[in-house]
Amino acid sequence: MENGSGVVMGNPATTQGIELLALHRITKLIGKAVDLDTTLASVMQVLNDTMRMERATLLLLDKETQRLAIKASCGLTAAEELRGIYKPNEGVCGKIFQTRAPFVVPDIHDEPLFLNRTGARPAMKGKLSFIGVPVVVRGEPVGVLSVDRLFGLDVSSEEDVRFLTVLATLIAQFITLHEEIKRKEAKLQEENRSLKAKLHSLHDGHFIVGHSKPMREVYSIIEKIAPSSVTVLLLGESGTGKELVARAVHDSGGKKERPFVKVNCAALPETLLESELFGHEKGAFTGAHATRPGRFELANHGTIFLDEIGEMPLSLQAKMLRVLQEKQFERLGGSRTFDVDVRIVAATNVGLEQAVAEGKFRADLYYRLNVVPIVLPPLRERQEDIPLLLNHFLSMSNQRNSKALMLTSELLDFLLDYPWPGNVREMQNMVERMVILAEGDRLTLADLTPGVLSWRSAEQGDLHISREDPPAHSVVRQKVVPLARKSLQDIERDEVEAALRRHGWVQVRAAEELGLTQRQIGYRIKKYGLSRIDSYRL
Structure with missing residues (x-):
């Protein structure tokens, strides 16, 4: 049987299929969620589009004002959302919040507790039902999830209550996860500030960044x-x-x-x-x-x-x-x-x-x-400090230029392998230039100068970086000499394999000799397809 909203009712198999489809779409949204507000609004939209539940609304308790306010909705205007504020003991939503139990209003026109504070319900003579379920986190109510329904006289609301209760549990878990992530981010930021303060104390604010x-x-x-x-x-x-x-x-x-x-x-x-x-x-x-x-x-x-x-x-x-x-x-x-x-x-x-x-x-x-x-x-010999230095210079440059730019992972990977001929001074000037000239909210490879980008092409050309054995306490200098047969990648592969052989294929020791991190040597082993068995076959 089909109700006035176009949803097939009375067939359990069909109803369960629609519910499973809605839950599938909602879990996909939550699984790749980045922003809490945007994701919750998308979940409300799924209730409207898939379940034909009108004016889906999520109210959450504001800890400062101790009022239930609309966090996300579908079918309400911005003005209507602003009007939807309730005390925890007020109206139908307050009753659901206090009792921590679902509540069904068969017809909002006959329910004195239904306040319609948003003013979103149309003045209609037909029967309009209201269904609400509590959102509970760790045994304590944090909000109310509600929808409107157009039902005939012979349609039960039990299935909707069951579905919304499951969804409210998912939303509670999502909110809990989001709060936990925020706490961890705050903790990491505090640890970062603490480490910087310790470093500041050690060198009186000169910020010699690095732990290599x-x-x-x-x-x-x-x-x-x-x-x-x-x-x-x-x-x-x-x-x-x-x-x-x-x-x-x-x-x-x-x-x-x-x-x-x-x-x-x-x-x-x-x-x-x-x-x-x-x-x-x-x-x-x-x-x-x-x-x-x-x-x-x-x-x-x-x-x-x-x-x-x-x-x-x-x-x-x-x-x-x-x-x-x-x-x-x-x-x-x-x-x-x-x-x-x-x-x-x-x-x-x-x-x-x-x-x-x-x-x-x-x-x-x-x-x-x-x-x-x-x-x-030189910076190329302390690669594990490169992310710390980039973060330090980017943070300082963002502060000076009133920006909040971040590095893309592609750019970070490039800079980790870049040889940094000008060392830390080059990095500082490079980051400052990118921040000043950047047009987007993230720094990408496109923000680098052509001269820096050309290094990647030169790396694949006929150049070989060699080092002469320096005398004690002298500075190692680089010379670029022509190479007839091998590319830089071939030479790097040979050096990594030779270091692994010398240390019995113990990656930690080989990485220490080469001045690489364990992640970097692992990447190169995978990149060049190196293995102990192949080495023995050679």
Whole structure:
């Protein structure tokens, strides 16, 4: 028998089929749900389209106002939804909420508890039924699910009550899962803030981000030398964060409240650099109209950071050696000797041992500087830190530019394998550029510059990155040389397989040797189809 709504009634098999179809559609919606409000509205739409249930409405308890308010509906206007607010003990919905039991109104025109506060029910003479069931989470009511029905005199509402009760249980589970996800996200965000605060405390807010093994070794050295005033030599490629580490060395010791003075030895010609370091007397050279103290005087009892020390002229290196040995110097054009108590942190991105061998750097000065060398790893050798750094720079850039952009997984995978020739500095500038120029709400491969994207093509070409064996404490430099037969992928496959063989196919040890994470080496094993059996067959 067909009722006035077009739904076939009275045939249990047909009714159950429609209910199963509706539940199938609803569970598919919930299974791939991202947004709670959108999903609940779609569920209400299924009730209307599949079950012919009119004005399907979900009311949830607002914990702040302690009122039942419409969370999702189908067939109500925005104005009608706003009017649908009830006290927990008010009307039919309040009765359902308090008793935690279903309630059927055979005809809303004859029920004094039916308030029709939304004003959505039409003024009609025909019979209009109202069915509501409670939504219960952990034994406590949190809302009410209700629908309107057009029934004939001979149609029972028991099947609808049973179906809506099942659906209310699904909705309760969905709400519970959503709240649990929100709690976990809040917990993760709090842990993230806590870790950043800990890192902030450790390095006084300089945010040396990273927990890879090479960076943990750097942190360990910083902690060990913190109580002393030993000279430190920072080695590493350009952009690896030598200035941040120099500042952390200063702040971790007893000179934290003392001056921290920076000098770039490659930025000035010899005469000006000498004046910058040691100061000058009035009339010492053209333009010296007044006596001026140098950076060593300004850094007295503190720390001086000499960046690009490898570019210092030979003639000036002798005076630098005297400062290191005797802690004394004279201003340019003066005869007075100044005593200075200063910690020296020097940095270079060139191999000083090679410069000594070529006569470009004094051996005695090198040995004086190289008391405690700290090698800062290039970004390609600390890949597990890349997501942390990307998140850090993206968060800071979003804040500066009032945006809320996120990285796509495709872009993250690309950046994990990108060699980062400019290291952390390149990443910071790249993220800033993408955030400023981005048009969507997510950063994709299309937001990268053509130069960065061309790396993927070059990786598949006839180029091979080789490394010469460097002398101790020198900086590894990359050379690109032609390769006649093998591509980069072939070479990578051979290196991964060779490392696995050397370590008896123990992936953890092979990954550690190659500077990869377990996930990355697992990906490469799968990518190249490597297996222990095939290796033995070879």
